[in-house]
Amino acid sequence: MNKITPQPGIMDIALYQGGQSHVAGVEHVIKLSSNENPFGPSPKAIEAVRDSAATLHRYPSTDHASLRSAIGERHGLDPARLICGVGSDEVLQFIAQAYAGPGDEVIYTEHGFSMYPIIARMAGATPVMVAERNRHVDVENILAAVSDQTRIVFVTNPGNPTSTMIPEAELLRLAEALPKTCLMVIDGAYAEFVDGFDGGASLVDRFDNVIMTRTFSKVYGLGGMRVGWGYAAQSIIDVLNRVRQPFNLSLTALAAAEAAVNDIEFLSYCQAENARLRVWLSEELAKIGVPSDASCTNFILARFADRAEAEACDDYLKTQGLIVRRVAGYNLPNALRVTVGDEEACRRVVAAITAFKGGVA
Numbered sequence: 482m483n484k485i486t487p488q489p490g491i492m493d494i495a496l497y498q499g500g501q502s503h504v505a506g507v508e509h510v511i512k513l514s515s516n517e518n519p520f521g522p523s524p525k526a527i528e529a530v531r532d533s534a535a536t537l538h539r540y541p542s543t544d545h546a547s548l549r550s551a552i553g554e555r556h557g558l559d560p561a562r563l564i565c566g567v568g569s570d571e572v573l574q575f576i577a578q579a580y581a582g583p584g585d586e587v588i589y590t591e592h593g594f595s596m597y598p599i600i601a602r603m604a605g606a607t608p609v610m611v612a613e614r615n616r617h618v619d620v621e622n623i624l625a626a627v628s629d630q631t632r633i634v635f636v637t638n639p640g641n642p643t644s645t646m647i648p649e650a651e652l653l654r655l656a657e658a659l660p661k662t663c664l665m666v667i668d669g670a671y672a673e674f675v676d677g678f679d680g681g682a683s684l685v686d687r688f689d690n691v692i693m694t695r696t697f698s699k700v701y702g703l704g705g706m707r708v709g710w711g712y713a714a715q716s717i718i719d720v721l722n723r724v725r726q727p728f729n730l731s732l733t734a735l736a737a738a739e740a741a742v743n744d745i746e747f748l749s750y751c752q753a754e755n756a757r758l759r760v761w762l763s764e765e766l767a768k769i770g771v772p773s774d775a776s777c778t779n780f781i782l783a784r785f786a787d788r789a790e791a792e793a794c795d796d797y798l799k800t801q802g803l804i805v806r807r808v809a810g811y812n813l814p815n816a817l818r819v820t821v822g823d824e825e826a827c828r829r830v831v832a833a834i835t836a837f838k839g840g841v842a
Contacts, residue, residue, distance in 0.1 A: 489583070490602040511829065513820035514806040516641070516671075516780050518702035520754070520823065522737065523747040526703065529740035533733040541732040548730075549710075551739045558682060558712055564721050565738075567729055569670055569696040569709030574600050575721040576692060576711075577633060580664055581606035585632040590618050592643050592811050594668060597635045606632065616643040616774055616782070616813075620655045633664045638681070639671045639777035642808045642818040646777040652681060656688045664717075665691045670709075671778040673700040673748070674755060682712060689714045699779060700751055701741040708738040755779045759821045765831045769838050780820045783834075788814035794837050801833045 521527075545565040553560035566572040577600045581587055587601035588609045598608035611626045613619055618636055627634070636655070639646040652667065659665055665688070669680035672695060681693040692713040698704035708730060711721070741748075759776045766773065766783055773781040785791040788809065795807055795817055803826075806818040819830060 488605060490605055494599050494602045510802040510804055511822060511826045512804050513780075513822050513826060513830070514804045514818075515704070516699060516778070516818075516820045517704055518700060518751055518779070519820075519826060520702065520747075520751050522702035523741045523744040525744045525747070526701070526737040526741040529736040530733055533736045536732060539732060541728055541730060541735055543727040545730060545735060548708075548735050548739045548742075551742045552710055555742050555745075556679075556682065562685075562715050562718050563710055563712055564718050564725065565708065565710045565730055565735075566725065567709070568698060568707045569668065569694040569711070570596055570600075571725075571729065572694050572709055572711040572721070573597075573635070573666065573668065574603065575724050576664065576666060577601055577604040577606065578724050579720050581632045584630060586628060586630040587633045587635065588623060588626055588631055589635040590623070590637075590640075592616060592640060592813060593618075593635060593637050594641055594670075595810060601633075613643075616640070617645045618647045618651075620647070620651050620658075623655060624658050627659065627663065631660075631663050633666060634659060635666050635668060637668045637670070639669075639675060641671065641778065642780070642782055642806070642811050642813065642816075643774065644776040644778045644780055644782050645774050646675065646678075649678070649683075652684060656684050656691050659690065661690055663690065667691065667693045669693055670696045670699055673752065674779055675777050676752075676756075685712050685714070689716070692717060697738050697741060700748065700755075701738070702751070703734075703737055703741055706734040706737050708734050754823070755821055758824060758827050762819070762821060762827045762830065766834060769835050771834060771838070776821075780818055782808070782813065782816050783819050784816045786815065791815050791817055794834060797837045798830070798833055801829070803830055803833055805830075 549560040549563045581604045583605040585606040586609045587606045589597035590611050590613050592613050601608040611622045667681035672680035684691045685693050694711045696709040763773050763781050771783050773783050808818050
């Protein structure tokens with residue numbers, strides 16, 4: 482009997498699991514599972530959202546010119562070489578849709594963002610996972626995996642959920658060694674948390690096959706608005722815009738993002754508080770036998786003796802109204818990813834894990 486069937490590879494896609502938000506029977510929980518900004522969005526972004534309500538009957542711009550101009554001015558980039566999407570996820574999807582397909586391979590690293598293999602399969606391509614070294618992206622392993630079929634290499638820098646970062650010199654070495662028929666995508670969702678890091682923009686300017694993506698969902702606190710962007714050679718942007726739907730971003734989302742990128746004072750406050758608290762959180766947990774790598778993001782990857790201890794700690798944290806993220810799905814079963822919250826949240830996490838480790842729990 483004939484039946485409707487999806488394209489090959491679609492049913493191989495594992496559904497993405499977002500961070501948990503609720504705990505049954507527990508009120509007043511603190512969500513530290515999705516790396517959201519604990520300080521919320523910029524007050525100017527909130528005001529822009531309110532102001533946009535009066536014009537919701539109007540279609541948004543199709544070229545996102547005003548937002549691209551603001552991003553360009555903020556980061557010193559050519560607005561004509563920018564593209565905006567529904568989160569950086571959509572920009573990544575544009576890239577795979579435009580440049581990979583059946584018979585092609587897409588490389589990602591073992592602890593990389595779980596959307597990469599999903600995006601590859603959506604395009605009909607074959608995802609190829611490459612081993613990392615001590616939770617760090619390993620350029621040699623990537624290059625060893627490159628074949629004649631490789632069309633895209635996804636590199637998260639800084640990494641999620643590892644929080645680690647590879648030096649810019651290693652990114653340069655990878656860009657120089659990759660064949661020109663292969664795109665190198667630097668996913669910089671957490672780039673704003675690294676002082677002095679341009680997210681890969683300088684490499685984009687040097688290599689026509691390098692693309693950089695960024696998001697407003699993390700440091701800018703606009704995860705609910707879903708706005709991201711990419712920067713690449715003009716020829717690539719021209720291709721990506723051909724697969725982008727003209728009204729992919731709402732009028733409200735565009736207004737919020739533009740206001741956020743222009744509020745440098747609020748951005749600086751969020752960056753400074755995160756830098757201070759992630760060091761404190763990491764150091765305090767290390768004192769009680771829960772180590773983590775030096776974080777370059779707004780979260781830490783807390784490591785435990787084994788999977789059983791990590792899951793038991795997670796269960797206890799939930800009873801205390803603290804929701805963190807298990808990362809066994811990222812091949813890190815003995816770890817928990819903990820968003821750096823505000824000072825109260827960080828102190829509650831340390832107190833709860835201290836109680837758990839001390840047998841008080």
